Amino acid sequence: MRNTLPDLRRERGWSQQHLADRLGVSRQTVISLERGRFDPSLPLAFRIARVFERCIEEIFDDGDDQASAS
Template identity: 80%
Template sequence: MRNRVPELRRERAWSQQQLADVLGVSRQTVISIERGRFDPSLPLAFRLARVFECPIEAIFDDGGATDM
């Protein structure tokens, strides 16, 4: 899943470690999310949305997949 986490983090001039600390996760988790290797849990996605003050949909893009 594509995401804007690196872009949003850089806009705030935060390091990956600073974002990890705010989220309560490891720096490795932030790295994995930013590289698209790990899709966050729903609670973590909501924390990201609160931290960046935007809707989850503004952070993550599933590429238009429809599973319905």
């Protein structure tokens, strides 16, 4: 799953550790999310969206273009 986490984090001048602390997860989790090696649980995706004041769909893209074609 692609995401804009690194860009959003950098726009705010936050380190990976700062974001991890705000989300209540480890820095390793943030690294894995940013690299697309780990998909967040739904509760974590909502926390991320709230932290960045964005919709989940603005942060994460599953690459399924069919959903937008309907």
